[in-house]
Amino acid sequence: MIEQTQATTLVGSTDGKGAALVLKDVHKRFVQRGRDSHVLRGVNLTVGAGKIVALVGESGSGKSTLARTIMRLYRPDKGKMLFDGVEVGRIRGRSLKDYRSQVQMLFQDPFASLNPTHTIRTIMAHSLPANRARMSRREKDELFASSLARVGLNPPSNFLAQFPHELSGGQRQRVALARSLAAQPKLVLADEPVSMLDVSLRLSVLNLMQRLNEELNIGYLYITHDLASARYVATRIAVMYAGEIVEEGTADEVIEDAKHPYTQLLIQAAPDPNRQTRAMVDTTIFRGEPPNLTQKIVGCPFQFRCPHVNNRCRTEAPNMVEVGEGHKAKCHLFDV
Ligand SMILES: Nc1ncnc2c1ncn2[C@@H]1O[C@H](COP(=O)(O)OP(=O)(O)OP(=O)(O)O)[C@@H](O)[C@H]1O
Numbered sequence: 001m002i003e004q005t006q007a008t009t010l011v012g013s014t015d016g017k018g019a020a021l022v023l024k025d026v027h028k029r030f031v032q033r034g035r036d037s038h039v040l041r042g043v044n045l046t047v048g049a050g051k052i053v054a055l056v057g058e059s060g061s062g063k064s065t066l067a068r069t070i071m072r073l074y075r076p077d078k079g080k081m082l083f084d085g086v087e088v089g090r091i092r093g094r095s096l097k098d099y100r101s102q103v104q105m106l107f108q109d110p111f112a113s114l115n116p117t118h119t120i121r122t123i124m125a126h127s128l129p130a131n132r133a134r135m136s137r138r139e140k141d142e143l144f145a146s147s148l149a150r151v152g153l154n155p156p157s158n159f160l161a162q163f164p165h166e167l168s169g170g171q172r173q174r175v176a177l178a179r180s181l182a183a184q185p186k187l188v189l190a191d192e193p194v195s196m197l198d199v200s201l202r203l204s205v206l207n208l209m210q211r212l213n214e215e216l217n218i219g220y221l222y223i224t225h226d227l228a229s230a231r232y233v234a235t236r237i238a239v240m241y242a243g244e245i246v247e248e249g250t251a252d253e254v255i256e257d258a259k260h261p262y263t264q265l266l267i268q269a270a271p272d273p274n275r276q277t278r279a280m281v282d283t284t285i286f287r288g289e290p291p292n293l294t295q296k297i298v299g300c301p302f303q304f305r306c307p308h309v310n311n312r313c314r315t316e317a318p319n320m321v322e323v324g325e326g327h328k329a330k331c332h333l334f335d336v
């Protein structure tokens with residue numbers, strides 16, 4: 001009964017108004033060869049309808065695991081995910097297909113995500129949701145052409161018969177975006193979508209994502225290591241460390257007035273053309289390693305690397321507290 005109601009809500013909600021994604025205390029563990037890795041450790045995050053939120057964090061912090069969990073490729077062990085008010089964990093069958101049309105992933109390597117043996121037309125046809133798969137060939141071609149034109153691939157008819165290897169990296173990423181558009185997504189989980197592209201192309205793909213956000217109200221969870229691009233494209237930034245969001249706020253505030261010592265270290269380690277000193281991921285700034293996720297962490301997960309560590313950090317996990325308007329940080333320095 002619940003499934004039926006949810007199916008109706010999900011199908012009926014393709015209204016171009018966008019939809020919010022709300023994650024509450026999401027946990028994900030992997031058990032491999034008897035080792036239990038607690039990768040997502042209580043993620044709380046909201047991507048408002050039609051908003052661009054950047055998820056920033058170093059390698060291994062759990063960003064891709066979070067995206068795959070949102071896609072329902074993994075089942076969370078605990079917690080709740082709501083999309084458009086519908087509990088994602090309860091979506092089944094055809095509704096799950098609809099969900100995966102409305103929430104789509106864009107990957108780092110567009111070549112790997114586009115089947116090399118298929119033409120762009122076939123690739124796009126395969127990702128159409130059930131309600132569009134019944135369109136005539138002409139209607140489909142029109143839809144694909146308008147999607148390709150929207151991402152700047154002109155004339156679109158030239159691209160439909162081509163294979164992915166005939167395109168440049170930037171064009172392939174545009175095809176990947178056009179493919180998602182044909183299914184009318186409300187939210188795109190873009191997992192480092194520009195990190196494999198030439199520097200000159202990165203900006204154009206980020207600009208395109210922004211334009212699609214403005215024109216079609218598509219929301220993005222933009223996953224990246226790169227704070228500068230996060231600030232460029234997103235209105236809010238969430239910083240992830242060892243499977244938790246440790247700071248969240250408007251993009252400007254998180255960068256200009258970072259509160260969490262981890263965010264401050266990320267900013268110091270990021271390349272900045274305005275800084276005189278050589279800006280590299282400096283191991284003297286970025287000392288230590290992330291915690292071992294197979295072990296239980298007592299206290300703050302950042303204690304082992306934090307320049308401000310004190311006894312409380314070693315025994316008590318910090319709570320997320322307000323540090324400014326719409327700006328939160330999970331650190332004892334602010335939880336007094
Ligand atoms: N299917 C899996 N089984 C076991 N462990 C996994 C699995 N997927 C991810 N992990 C582990 O979870 C942790 C987080 O990985 P994840 O890929 O989510 O990080 P990430 O933040 O996306 O990193 P990167 O920036 O390098 O892409 C890693 O320690 C990884 O080994």
Ligand SMILES: [Mg+2]
Binds near residue numbers: 063
């Ligand atoms: Mg990743």
